[in-house]
Amino acid sequence: MALNETGGRRIGPETRERVRAAAAELGxxxxxxxxxLRTRRTQMIGFVGDDVATTPFAGQMIRGAHDAARxxxxxxxxxxxxxxxxxxxxxxxxxxxxxxxxxxxxxxxxQVVEVPAVIGSTPCVLLDARTADGSASSVVPDERGGxxxxxxxxxxxxxxxxxxxxxxxxxxxxxxxxxxxxxxxAANGLDPDDLLIEIDQATTRPAHEGAxxxxxxxxxxxxxxxxxxxxxxxxxxAAAELGxxxxxxxxVVSYDDQELIAPELQPGLTSAALPHYQMGRWAVVELxxxxxxPETAPVQHLMPCPVAKRDSVxxxx
Amino acid sequence: MALNETGGRRIGPETRERVRAAAAELGxxxxxxxxxLRTRRTQMIGFVGDDVATTPFAGQMIRGAHDAARxxxxxxxxxxxxxxxxxxxxxxxxxxxxxxxxxxxxxxxxQVVEVPAVIGSTPCVLLDARTADGSASSVVPDERGGxxxxxxxxxxxxxxxxxxxxxxxxxxxxxxxxxxxxxxxAANGLDPDDLLIEIDQATTRPAHEGAxxxxxxxxxxxxxxxxxxxxxxxxxxAAAELGxxxxxxxxVVSYDDQELIAPELQPGLTSAALPHYQMGRWAVVELxxxxxxPETAPVQHLMPCPVAKRDSVxxxx
DNA sequence: GTATTTTGGTTAATCGATTAACTGATGAAG
DNA sequence: CTTCATCAGTTAATCGATTAACCAAAATAC
Numbered sequence: 001m002a003l004n005e006t007g008g009r010r011i012g013p014e015t016r017e018r019v020r021a022a023a024a025e026l027g028x029x030x031x032x033x034x035x036x037l038r039t040r041r042t043q044m045i046g047f048v049g050d051d052v053a054t055t056p057f058a059g060q061m062i063r064g065a066h067d068a069a070r071x072x073x074x075x076x077x078x079x080x081x082x083x084x085x086x087x088x089x090x091x092x093x094x095x096x097x098x099x100x101x102x103x104x105x106x107x108x109x110x111q112v113v114e115v116p117a118v119i120g121s122t123p124c125v126l127l128d129a130r131t132a133d134g135s136a137s138s139v140v141p142d143e144r145g146g147x148x149x150x151x152x153x154x155x156x157x158x159x160x161x162x163x164x165x166x167x168x169x170x171x172x173x174x175x176x177x178x179x180x181x182x183x184x185x186a187a188n189g190l191d192p193d194d195l196l197i198e199i200d201q202a203t204t205r206p207a208h209e210g211a212x213x214x215x216x217x218x219x220x221x222x223x224x225x226x227x228x229x230x231x232x233x234x235x236x237x238a239a240a241e242l243g244x245x246x247x248x249x250x251x252v253v254s255y256d257d258q259e260l261i262a263p264e265l266q267p268g269l270t271s272a273a274l275p276h277y278q279m280g281r282w283a284v285v286e287l288x289x290x291x292x293x294p295e296t297a298p299v300q301h302l303m304p305c306p307v308a309k310r311d312s313v314x315x316x317x
Numbered sequence: 318m319a320l321n322e323t324g325g326r327r328i329g330p331e332t333r334e335r336v337r338a339a340a341a342e343l344g345x346x347x348x349x350x351x352x353x354l355r356t357r358r359t360q361m362i363g364f365v366g367d368d369v370a371t372t373p374f375a376g377q378m379i380r381g382a383h384d385a386a387r388x389x390x391x392x393x394x395x396x397x398x399x400x401x402x403x404x405x406x407x408x409x410x411x412x413x414x415x416x417x418x419x420x421x422x423x424x425x426x427x428q429v430v431e432v433p434a435v436i437g438s439t440p441c442v443l444l445d446a447r448t449a450d451g452s453a454s455s456v457v458p459d460e461r462g463g464x465x466x467x468x469x470x471x472x473x474x475x476x477x478x479x480x481x482x483x484x485x486x487x488x489x490x491x492x493x494x495x496x497x498x499x500x501x502x503a504a505n506g507l508d509p510d511d512l513l514i515e516i517d518q519a520t521t522r523p524a525h526e527g528a529x530x531x532x533x534x535x536x537x538x539x540x541x542x543x544x545x546x547x548x549x550x551x552x553x554x555a556a557a558e559l560g561x562x563x564x565x566x567x568x569v570v571s572y573d574d575q576e577l578i579a580p581e582l583q584p585g586l587t588s589a590a591l592p593h594y595q596m597g598r599w600a601v602v603e604l605x606x607x608x609x610x611p612e613t614a615p616v617q618h619l620m621p622c623p624v625a626k627r628d629s630v631x632x633x634x
Numbered sequence: 635g636t637a638t639t640t641t642g643g644t645t646a647a648t649c650g651a652t653t654a655a656c657t658g659a660t661g662a663a664g
Numbered sequence: 665c666t667t668c669a670t671c672a673g674t675t676a677a678t679c680g681a682t683t684a685a686c687c688a689a690a691a692t693a694c
Contacts, residue, residue, distance in 0.1 A: 066395065
């Protein structure tokens with residue numbers, strides 16, 4: 001009573017001070033386990049990631065969740081699964097046994113998932129994933145907004161013939177980025193199919209080949225929007241081999257803004273950033289809100305993808 | 318008693334089965350908080366990282382610690398600090414209040430540190446760091462071994478004129494890699510100082526300039542050992558600009574084996590891998606050992622750095 | 635001057651699991 | 665047939681904090 005502010009006026013100010021002094025002298029620290037047993041609150045949040053937790057790509061998601069949690073006096077209890085369903089359920093169980101106050105379910109990349117039934121009534125927020133029916137709170141990147149953002153960089157510089165290199169992998173990001181680009185190109189009165197290259201993996205090597213094809217066409221585009229930064233790396237290489245310099249002969253924009261690629265390429269790559277840090281923060285704030293008031297309706301949030309402007313865009317020749 | 322194996326023969330096999338069946342039916346899960354209060358063991362390990370926890374670079378360290386912990390029924394409670402001393406102490410305190418069984422202190426890169434006094438008698442293992450006096454268990458990469466490994470790739474292919482591009486930043490890794498390389502070059506009867514370039518930051522851009530200088534020398538080396546993969550990226554670019562092809566005209570080896578760089582470069586870069594995953598595992602195993610037997614002497618471990626062989630080495634012209 | 639509140643503190647129950655100590659019945663030993 | 669050990673269960677204390685319920689003394693109201 002003396003140490004906590006709660007139970008306020010049950011103790012005199014002078015006695016309170018004496019108790020506090022004694023506690024300080026003895027180096028007393030409250031035992032959170034005992035407190036948790038009594039209050040049924042552990043001030044811990046479970047973070048379940050399918051490989052995300054320890055993958056370079058989305059470390060910022062943990063960072064964001066961690067920071068927001070810390071500010072509210074919570075700690076993160078992390079479990080990384082390989083995305084396997086059984087493993088995820090086991091992870092959730094392990095966290096529930098430890099009486100975590102809520103769970104963050106994070107995925108490696110933006111996708112639609114179902115919340116495992118074992119979650120029961122444990123408050124839960126989806127990170128970089130959403131449910132089909134909106135039954136759980138979730139936050140995902142605003143891929144459409146980000147795509148419009150980088151395309152605006154190009155159109156703003158005067159480009160209309162904007163190519164796109166995407167992957168055939170069936171992911172949410174591909175679908176949205178592709179559709180948004182198509183819309184934009186069609187709005188310029190061009191046929192998107194003349195400017196589209198599909199490769200079977202969004203990595204440098206296939207992108208390199210794809211880019212060689214795209215840039216060898218008689219009416220090659222003056223700018224390329226790449227599905228991601230690794231694809232952009234392949235485009236840079238292809239451009240160099242064809243004697244095209246970036247951005248003078250070819251403007252390039254991309255998505256993801258990966259810290260080891262986009263700023264390191266020469267010239268620096270203009271790329272729409274995946275707001276992992278912000279999503280992590282948002283998810284915790286939302287989770288805490290739901291802890292306070294479990295009755296409120298779940299929220300689906302789209303996090304803006306800011307454009308990191310660098311030097312890969314200039315007006316067409 | 319029926320559920321745990323302990324307290325063994327206090328209960329009949331038939332009753333035990335009945336209890337278990339009832340527990341399963343009710344979906345009973347033990348409350349780890351209550352158990353922890355009684356047993357004074359929470360089956361949780363604190364992971365304190367100075368920015369490491371959520372930095373792409375060393376995610377594998379967490380992954381390794383996480384996996385080893387999981388296998389032993391432990392979970393990781395993570396706190397990321399900015400390396401600040403006060404913040405680290407606060408983090409340790411927060412973990413101690415939560416009665417974690419032990420602490421892993423991880424640093425961003427290999428360095429010598431002091432164990433904060435607040436750690437008290439909490440069992441603790443250093444990850445990617447060590448103490449000057451060996452008073453705590455620790456694990457760091459075997460930089461010397463890794464350097465010898467990649468240099469052996471070069472000498473094995475017939476190179477003797479092996480250049481080195483390093484940073485002037487004062488880190489443990491620089492000192493060991495540099496000294497080992499000097500030794501090796503001197504053993505070939507050459508003067509290391511003729512083959513050494515120092516740049517003020519181990520990133521692509523300064524490395525690019527440094528490489529241009531090194532490779533423009535009349536007696537340019539036939540191979541380069543780079544301080545890290547980002548430096549190697551700069552070397553690749555410089556070589557391309559000078560019309561030198563890798564590996565035919567110039568062999569390149571490096572350190573760190575970063576997953577987004579070394580395998581993505583063309584040709585793939587031969588690089589000594591920092592064994593983050595293995596170090597993470599080792600640290601947990603060592604911590605658990607110390608939990609079982611707090612009396613055993615602390616151990617300083619050097620984790621081997623295996624060479625990831627790719628296509629950036631061939632015999633000199 | 636008596637009745638009622640307020641103040642400042644104290645007691646004891648509780649959270650859920652572990653575990654030492656105890657009890658009765660059965661079986662074995664002498 | 666008595667004694668003692670073993671087996672199978674039951675009771676109750678404990679871990680450390682929270683909190684409802686009590687209680688005595690002082691302050692205030694009427």
